[in-house]
Amino acid sequence: MRKWLLLLGILLAGCSYGTTSAPHRPPSDVMGPETRGPVLYARDCAWCHGSNGEGTARGPNLNGDLDGGAYTHFMLSTGRMPLSSPTARAQRRTAVLTPTQIDAVIEHVKTFGGTGPDIPKVEPTTGHLGTGSELYLSNCAACHSATGTGGALTSRRAAPHLTNPDITPVQMAEAMLVGPGCRNNDSTCGFGSGAMPNFDFSETEVNSITAYVSYLQHGGDHGGFAIGRIGPVAEGAVGWIIGLGSILLIGRWVGTRMGDNE
Amino acid sequence: MIKRLLVALDNRLNAASFTRRTLTKVFPDHWSFMLGEIALYAFLMLVLTGVFLTFFFDASQATTTYNGTYQPLNGVEVSQAFRSVLDISFDVRAGLVMRQAHHWAALIFVAAIIVHLCRIFFTGAFRKPRDINWVVGVTLLLLAIFNGFTGYSLPDDLLSGIGLRVLYSIALSIPLVGTWLAYLVFGGEFPAEGIISRLYSIHIMIIPLTIGAILTIHLALVWHQKHAQFKGPGRTESNVVGSRLWPTYAVKSVGLFFMVAAVIMALGGLFQINPVWFFGPFDPAQVTSPAQPDWYMGWMEGALRLFPPWEIGAFDHVIVPAPFFPAVLLPGITFAFLYAWPFLEAWLTGDHDAHNLLDRPRDRPIRTSLGVATLGFYIMLLVAGSNDLIAKWLLVNVGAVTNVLRVLLFVVPVFAGLLTFSLLRGLVASGARRLTDMPASAVWQSWKRDN
Known part of the structure; x- marks a missing residue:
């Protein structure tokens, strides 16, 4: 019974995504590139990450040794960020911001002083x-499965499946470089968010892995x-x-x- | 000409009277009496597809560089065993469909044995004089499960290697002799060179031949003791009412074989099973998730996942490591009870008579309820073998799933047993022919009448 209630709760929570993410304000493309980033950041990110990326009790800082172009692009382009509410689950969905807006936010986040990698060329x-x-x-494979279907982790976390063809090679490479998600002891991370480590792969290794994951996606x-x-x-x-x-x-x-009843 | 040949044969072998007796032998008619045949025909399909696979499989663990049709593994160091399975899958004509049909046949073989066992159990067919054949049958189940596991391990892929590592660890957990036993079976420390070739000999020769021999005994005993039958007009403890072997039963049976073969081959062609090319060659440093064994080992996997990390230690040593209880003791007790059940029931009920007429499950509500409860227990264990997948699907903590399943493991059997008992009492009290004809109030009435 509790399981069903939980399931119902999850379904309802899923419905609320659809309703709350819609009333975003219209795209602010009328602004110039210099003002667009800070305005979007203040509107969609600062509430949790702080006005200068210093982090708050609701969300992690954005000026650490992994933060920068790759991490920010991964979070925004996979639709994990911005969240519709600070307690929502960061999971893959259609990106909320347009590519132009994402680029603007990235440029602004870079000014916070994070020393993480930039968007990789793959x-x-x-x-x-x-x-x-x-x-x-x-x-x-230990977390995402040899077949790319993903799998359960401890502490209500799950490694997402990689067979969705919408996952681009750049996003894969970013995930490997920064290890998106939260450390297991990070209380600001939402329900079900991942705990992927960052890997030290060479450029050719990244190219080979993304080639293989693309293969898993398409056949x-x-x-x-x-x-x-x-x-x-x-x-x-x-x-x-x-x-x-x-x-x-x-x-x-x-x-x-024939004719038997039993 | 043919007649003269046959007469000549008969003069020497006296074959006519034997053939006549055989062809006119009567089998009782009930569709559930063909369940064992389904297992038999699945076994036949296993032998047929298995022989095909032996033409191309190479049990060597020597490494080689894969250089075949499957592009993503080109240039990867693999064992000859894994290479030959890739060749079967991608380069041998009809290889993949045969490999897949073989695997599906194995799943269906053990499943059919279980359904057959349930029919024997719930109708009381295991009672004297057929208790001896029950013992033979349980042995066949044990061999079928074991051979399934050895076959699962042969491709030397990542998933089956994980299975072998679990087996190795289980062997290690046996007190005192564990380390010796694990070394003896594997021929060294895991992953030992040569385990695949040992498993291969066991898988294609030792166990199949044993199954063949014991299967012959199983069928000979059915033949000799005659098939039990349900109660009905004209049916007594000392006769058999049904169809003759020739032509009725033989035609039915041959038809069933072709149907079983058709379903197995259709599965082999339509549903992907054990895609070893995804798992890649076994490497002790790698692991994949989710990792489950085939379903017939799944209850043991579930027991391993549910059992708490309890160990028995003394003098700063672990004497009995935790895996021993769920993976050695539980299966041991399971099969001990299975073997002993006919004698246990005779002892409990005091009924030591021979029975040739079968019970309907409702006639023996306690036995039936115990059977359902036991099935509930093992089904819950099987479910527990997928605790990580359940956690993923329901988006809940895998630890919470495990804890809930630990409770359900004991709640479900009790509930299922009591529910069965109540329903059967209502069924008997109402005199309804089927469960679906029974008015719901009959269950309540049957309890009220007692008080």
């Missing part, structure tokens, strides 16, 4: 799939319906319900004489 076509698969299996299933790519749990269900289920129906038909 070329998956130059990557090597074999190297990518080895690196992916060694570093990513790789060869044996028929992929049934979620979650392995033996789905396979067991199909084996019992579709496999043995249909055989039992057939067996019942074969084994029952």
Whole structure:
């Protein structure tokens, strides 16, 4: 029962996203590039991150050793930020800001003094799939699954699935560089947010990994319906319900004489 | 000409009277009596597809550089075993469909055995004189599960390697002999060179031959003791009413085989199972999540996930490590009870007579309720094997899921057993033919009448 209430609560919370994220003010593209960033930042970010990115009790600072172009672009372009309310869950959705607005906010956030990496240049076509698969299996599969379906972590966190083709190679590379999400002890992070570490990959390694993740997004299933790519749990269900289920129906038909009721 | 040949054969083998007796042997008619046959035909499909796979599988763990059709693993160091499974999947004609059909057949094989076991249990078919065949059947279940696990481990991919590591750790957890046993089975410390070839011999030779031999005994006993039948007009403890082997039953049975084969091959072609190319070659430094075993080992996996980290120690040493209880003791008790049940029930009820007429589940409400409760317990364990997936789907803490499941593990069987008991009493009291015909008030009435 509690589980169902919880589920209902989650569904309702999901509905409230749709209603509260809509009444954002109209795009402020009428402003010049110098004023656009600070105004958008003050409107959508400062409430939690502080007017100079110093952080507040509601959200982390934006002037640390990982903060900069890559981190900010990742958060804004995947729609994780800005949140519709400080307690909302930072999860992937359609970006709230337009690319021009995102660029403006990034330029403004950079002035806070963060020393993190800038938006990386990624070329998956130059990557090597074999190297990518080895690196992916060694570093990513433990949380995101070998098949890219994602998985549960401790403390109500979950590694998101990577098979969504909307995830761009640049976003993948940014995630590897900065390790988005919160440390496990960070109380300002919302429900279900991740705890990805940042990795020290070379440019060619990043290209290979993004090549492999793009491959996972766009194909790789060869044996028929992929049934979620979650392995033996789905396979067991199909084996019992579709496999043995249909055989039992057939067996019942074969084994029952016409006119028998039982 | 043919007639002369047959007469000549009969003169030497006296085959006519045997054949006549065989072909006219009568089997009782009920669709649930064909459940065991489903398992038999799934086994036959396992042998057929398995023989095909042996033509191409290489059990060596020697490393090689993969250089085949599957691009994303090109240039990766893999074992010969893994390389040959990739070849079967991508380069051997019909290899992937055969590999997948083999795996689906294994899942269905054990599932059919379980359903067959339930039919035997709930109808009391395990009672004397068939208690001996129950023992044979439980042995077949044990062998089927074990062979499933050895097969799951053969491709030498990341997921199956994780399974082997769990097995190795379970072996280590056995007090006193654990480390020796693990070394003996694996031939060294995990991941030992050569475990795949050992498992291969076990998987394709030792266990299948044993299953074949015991299956023969199982069927010979059905033949010799004759099939039990449900009560009905003209059916007594000393006769068998039904259809003759030839032509009725034989046609039905052969038809069933083709149907089973069709379903297994269709699954093999339509549903992807165990995509080892995603998992990549086994590397002890890697891990993937979610990682579950096939369903027939899932209850053990669930027990491992639910059991608290309790250990028994003395003199600064851990004598009994935690995995021993859920992964060695629980399966041990499970199969001990399965083996002992016919004799246990005879002892408990004082009924030591031979029975050739079957019970309906409602005739024995206590047995049926105990059976349902036991199924509830193992289904909850199976569910617990997916606690991480449940946490992910419901967006809740995996620890909370585990704790809820720890409670449900005991609540669900009790509830399921009591519910079954109540329903069966209502069913008997109302005289309804089926559960769906029973008025809901009958359950309440049956309890009220007692007080």
